Amino acid sequence: MAAISLRQVVKRYGTGATANPVIHGVDAEITDGEFVVIVGPSGCGKSTLLRMVAGLEAISGGEIAIGGRVVNEVEPSERDIAMVFQNYALYPHFKVFDNMAYGLRIRKVPEAEVKARVEKAAKTLELSHLLDRKPRQLSGGQRQRVAMGRAIVRQPAVFLFDEPLSNLDAKLRAQTRLEIQKLHAELGVTSLFVTHDQVEAMTLAQRMIVMNAGRIEQIGTPEEVYGRPRTTFVAGFIGSPPMNLVPVQAEGGHARIGDHRVALPARAPRDGALLLGLRPEHAEPATAEGGWPFVVDLVEMLGAERLVYGQLAGSPFTWRIDGTLPPPRRGEQLHLQAAAERLHWFDPADGRRVEA
């Protein structure tokens, strides 16, 4: 088991004037035994970062240390890591047993111990009855479990997961998510998990790293990232549907929404443009006097709740309401309000959060 340190990690493709930087100096500390999820949209560099930790991509700048040892120049097999790939990457001609045993046999682990370790892992993952099959005789979920088994038998210091659930259907994905959590609770191995799916990130992470365009936007627990997004990018990326961002004008200590004045936090600028953030689920119905005017455009029924798309003081706004309430009609004028602690303020110039 080991901690992982990323210090000013840079990745560039190409050299000199044509160099194309994809990761711009990333810093992160992952403590021993922690489950950290790296989440971000496609092309944000999250997989590249993981592959640099694995040793599959060269590090163009900075340092990566695993368990206190700088591994920039260390071969993947010597880094004491195991990786689970999106498309499983099982050896197609090996039986399940041999797939899991291959790494150990290369390491010249005695055959009796190989057998013991593989069988133990197979039992944990409920694969015992499949050890004699070839990968093509297995379902997607079973293949994914074999891939995890291959990682477990290595008894590595770090698990790396590269979008391991993306090829599974929705039901299996939820189930495998739980299995991964259970496994981590059992083994307590430091884990780095890459995904573009924010639900996976929220449910699995002890801490999450939100990345965008080769930079870290925020590192924190799911509660922190959801509750106090540090940038408008995080506000829009975490949470479904994303946080509403309404442009407002600061006037003294207040912002104006329609005819209403909302008190600004103490450290907000006294005048100029601001972005008001409010999650769809945190808006509440209000009377005409106390509320902000909201005009309904479209309603979606999701079962437990409805998503109402409309305009709040001229800006697009999504409102999540209880599904048992009567559905609003198109064009209807409603009013909503929100508690002051539910409001987020951002500087529109750089997208940073204005701290209260």
Added chain:
Amino acid sequence: MSAAAPHTAAADPLRPGMAWLAHAVLWLGIAVTAFPLYIAFVASTLTPSDVAQAPMPALPGPHGLDTYRTILLQGLQGTYLSPPVWQMMWNSLLMALIITAGKIVLSLLSAYAIVFFQFPGRMVAFWLIFLTLMLPVEVRIMPTYEVVSDLGLINTMTGLTLPLIASATGTLLFRQFFLTIPDELVEAARIDGAGPLRFFKDVVLPLSATNIAALSVILFIYGWNQYLWPLLITTDNRLDTIVVGITKMIGTGDATTDWPQVMGTTLLAVLPPALVVVLMRRWFVKGLVDSEK
């Protein structure tokens, strides 16, 4: 009926009309292919004077066993003192096997290098190999002869096989196959600690098994059927391959040709390639149509 919907008829084996037509075409094909072989067989069982008659008898004669015993064990005793046919077949077999094995090993290794390794001049190497497709043996036969003769390899099995081993087709075939091996598999092996040779032995080779089998069939026949190069490079009758031997048996000018013996030798020459195809058919088809990934 068949004119109205030929595509459905072809795909539907239950339509009696189409099935009949398809079988008729197949039988015609078989007859066209098999008839010359039958003639050769009949000729090999007759005496030379019977074969010289017009028309030649259509039914086998009584001398078959004598003919085959003579050519197999003694060889031809005319103007061309051929070695026994078993020795010519052995030469052909050896040559075909060496060419096949050599080409497979060489193409596997070169394709492995080109696909899985980054090195300066990688694409140059690939294109150079690719370009040799435009230079078959016949085109480069004079310089090749010069090289082989300077190396003192005339009248040797090495000289016979070596120039035929360098192969672009095999390299290209394996390159295309290797490119379909997912990157993640290579990476998983790296994390498992498999070095390049180990990955080649444990993963690439087993996955290429069907391709190797299919290519072996093609290359064996290619090697067996070589004519021009063996004819040039060997002057010693003991190194004659069977394909070269047959043509030498056919007398020129005033010399008479013992047609029963020539026909018998021809049939024997056809046997090994036919046997290889029949025995390897399942693997051959599998290697060409699918791959285990």
